[in-house]
Amino acid sequence: MNEPSLRILLVDQNAERAAILEEGLREAGCRDITVVREMHNLMRRIVDADPDVIFIDLENPNRDVLEQMFQVSRSVRRPIAMFVDQADTESIHAAVESGVGAYVVDGLRKERVKTILDTAVSHFNTFNRLREQLERANQALEERKVVERAKGILMKERGFNEAEAYSLLRTAAMNENRRIVDVARSVVLAAGLLK
């Protein structure tokens, strides 16, 4: 019991996600967390932080840069990409699926790493869900705008009222087995071409 807190380095260019993960790790009892958002002076930051565990988001092309630093540097303990012999395969799958890569220095007990990895994965997933919700909301908004524009065009060009314009779009969509927003896009596109 009372093992010293693991030192964690988090490399993530996305500030919101980094914040979510940092908070989650603190809640899980990790106190020593360094967050790096830009690659500038990364080597120096790694040396200073002397981490036991490094997390990096998998969207980050600089992951290859990080791996080379482990290769060449004599001044950092050499962490290795996390694989089956440090955590169970399921955890690794979950990590890659959620978009987080982990590096761990040798000699850490498997159970300690696994708890931290699972925390990271669950917070990456939280972020992914938030992002999806936001994307869906933006998409819904954009689709509503297209339908509004198509209705406006039909009302102006054909003299329909709003209900008639919507009904025309809906009937066309049903007949052609398409979504209303797709029909609306064609209307907007066609109107643009005919101008």
Place this chain on the structure above:
Amino acid sequence: MKQIRIGFIPLLDCAALVAAVEQGFTAAEGLDVRLVRETSWANIRDRLIVGHFDAAHLLGPMAVASSLGVGHLKAPLIAPFSLGLGGNAITASIPLWDRMKAEGAALGAGPHTQGKALARVVESRARSGLEPLTFGMVYPFSCHNYQLRYWLAAVGIDPDRDVRLVVIPPPFLADAMRTAQIDGFCVGEPWSSVAVDAGVGNIIATTTSIWPLSPEKVVGCRAQWAQDNAEQLDALIRALYRAALWCEDPANHADLAHMLGAARYVGARTNLIQNALGNRLPLTAGATPVSIPDFHFMARHHATFPWVSHALWFYSQMLRWRQIEVAVDDITVVRNTYRPDIYRRALAPLKIELPASDTKIERFFDEGIFIP
């Protein structure tokens, strides 16, 4: 049939993968292939190993390193198909080029001339107490790293002592050069052309001038997957082989450049890609691209054959640059990573002429010879 997921990195040598799918060569073999664009070689490797990808566009040395367990944990990968030969270039920043020119370098000159000029620049910087030059490459276990190191060492520059080598992802190289983070780099097309086009550097050598018919990427997969899905793998190799022939035919270059230029594949200007496909490289901004017929081979000269001598050369470079210690069983592991036997088996129905041997003698610009 189960879908085959293949990861790739935005580089010109993913052409055969893209054409295999877009031109229907995989469909003709009854395969359902999904290409997934990735952002780093480390991701490609990890997703291949955990089974997110069934196969991947892979750095040849990375397949060897993974099978040996250097750089990360051991995970046996195999390379049954080569995605062409050559295609890399070394680019110097404009300030470095100006210094090299003063020391005897000339646009289009051979690797000896350019290398000697570079060596004099390196020496004079050391004498003046200036920081060593920094060169970018794409990954520690890459042909780019080894080819750059070979050339530097051959002209008297110690790549570990006299210069600094750093990893920078290909799409960022031109920017890194513009902001003077690096003085030179070695990368596959179209990223040298992109830097030249942006006016930040000049191409000083092609790696095929350093090592004619030098190896590059492969299609890699887990050894276990290859064993469990032999029929699918064979069909994939046939589709890729036909795609490589299609890619090399100049009549298809306009279509191929258009295909690759799309953001979901390489995402670079179509005219730069088309020039590179036709082995025409702009050496300096604004100049007419120069024809370099032996720059890149997509199918000719058995360019898709996975030569075991290539794998052995990579291993020799891992030892040379102290990435790995000598171990008795390693040679066998290295030999078994490149799999010409699978290539031969897959292409047997096509009744084409294949190399008689699985290895060949490799020859370099400085008269160095590698006898496997």
